[in-house]
Amino acid sequence: MENQTPFLTDGVFRMETSPTIPEDFRCGYATIIGEPNVGKSTLMNGLLQQKISIVTNKPQTTRHKILGILSGEGHQVVFLDTPGIIKPRYLLQEAMMQFATSAMADADVLLFMIDATSPKMDKDLAHEEAFSRLRGMQKPVLLVINKSDAVRKGDILPIIDFYSKAFPFKEILPISALKLDGTAELLKEVIALLPRHPPFYPLDIVSEASERFFVAEIIREKIFMKYKEEIPYSATVDIVEFKEREAGKTFISADIYVERDSQKGILIGKHGGALKEIGRMARTDIEKFLQRPVFLEMHVKVRPDWRRDDTWLARLGYKQP
Numbered sequence: 001m002e003n004q005t006p007f008l009t010d011g012v013f014r015m016e017t018s019p020t021i022p023e024d025f026r027c028g029y030a031t032i033i034g035e036p037n038v039g040k041s042t043l044m045n046g047l048l049q050q051k052i053s054i055v056t057n058k059p060q061t062t063r064h065k066i067l068g069i070l071s072g073e074g075h076q077v078v079f080l081d082t083p084g085i086i087k088p089r090y091l092l093q094e095a096m097m098q099f100a101t102s103a104m105a106d107a108d109v110l111l112f113m114i115d116a117t118s119p120k121m122d123k124d125l126a127h128e129e130a131f132s133r134l135r136g137m138q139k140p141v142l143l144v145i146n147k148s149d150a151v152r153k154g155d156i157l158p159i160i161d162f163y164s165k166a167f168p169f170k171e172i173l174p175i176s177a178l179k180l181d182g183t184a185e186l187l188k189e190v191i192a193l194l195p196r197h198p199p200f201y202p203l204d205i206v207s208e209a210s211e212r213f214f215v216a217e218i219i220r221e222k223i224f225m226k227y228k229e230e231i232p233y234s235a236t237v238d239i240v241e242f243k244e245r246e247a248g249k250t251f252i253s254a255d256i257y258v259e260r261d262s263q264k265g266i267l268i269g270k271h272g273g274a275l276k277e278i279g280r281m282a283r284t285d286i287e288k289f290l291q292r293p294v295f296l297e298m299h300v301k302v303r304p305d306w307r308r309d310d311t312w313l314a315r316l317g318y319k320q321p
Helices: 042-048 092-105 129-133 153-166 183-193 211-226 231-233 259-268 270-290 308-313
Strands: 007-009 013-014 026-034 066-070 073-079 109-115 143-148 173-174 236-243 250-257 294-302
Touching: 026 042, 026 129, 026 183, 042 066, 042 073, 042 109, 042 183, 073 109, 073 183, 092 129, 109 129, 109 183, 109 236, 143 153, 143 236, 153 250, 173 183, 183 211, 211 231, 211 236, 211 250, 231 259, 250 259, 259 270, 259 294, 270 294
Parallel strands: 026 073, 026 109, 109 143, 143 173, 250 294
Antiparallel strands: 007 013, 066 073, 236 250
16 A cells, blocks of 8 residues: 555545555544644644645634544554634634534544643643543543754753643654654554554545535635734635536635624725735635636625624534534
C-alpha cells in the first residue's frame, strides 16, 4: 500500500493505493483537542499533507468537527480536528463545544495540544475547561507541545514537568506542526495506540465532507483573513447553488450571513471593493481545490443574532434541528 498525492474526484479526496489489508492492520480515531489557536488544524493538515481544515491566526477559526483520513502501510488514522475548548457564551459556541465533545467520545486516542510559547502553568487555572472534559475518560491522552522550535530547549523542560504532574498523559511530545518537526514520532505513538481493526473508510479517500462544505470553509477563511475582531465571528457562509457545467465554469452561489446592517456594509466595502477582494482570494483557492474553473457569486445578508438562534444554527449545519 503506497501513499501518493491526493486528488479530488466525484466530490471526494482520493489517493491511488493498493487495497491489500494485513491481519494486524490498525485503525481508529485520533481526536485533536486544545484551546483556541494552538495549531490543531495545522497539525492535521501537515500529517495529511493536504489542506483539510482552514487555518488563520485568529482563535475559533474551526467551528466544526473536521475529519481527515490518513491511510498508510498497515494503518488508517481517522483524525478529528475540533474547535478550540472554551466556555461557551452563546448558542453557536455551545454547538462548537458539542462538536468537540462528540469528537472526544469517538476517539480511540486523544491528542491534547498546547502552545510552547504561551503555556498555562498556573496550577489553579491551567486548562480548567479542557482538563474537566478529559477527566474520567478511559482513553490514552498524548500531550502535544506545539511550536517547541520557537522556544529554547531549556524552556521545554519546565513545561514537561508541570504538565506531567497536572494530568496523567500517556506520552509527552514536543513538536512543530508548521515545520513537521517531531510529527513522525507523534504519528508512530498514535498508530501504536489504535486497536487492530480493518479500515473504516476506503483507503483512497482523505475526507468524507462534501465539496460544498469545503467551498464554504474557504470563503469563511478569507473573511477571517481580511477582517479583524467582530466581522469574522459574526459571519457564516451558506452555499445555496453549486452547478457543474459540462462546458464552461462551475457556478457557485454563496450567501454570507452577518448579524447587523453595519457589519454588512463593512463586509461589502466601498463600491463593493472588499467583497470583490474576498471573492478573488476565495475563487483562487476554490479552483485549486476543485481543479477546475469556477464562477463565484456571493451575496451578503443580515440575519439578526443567528449565532443565538437554534433554528438558524440547524439550517446552517451547526447542529441538529
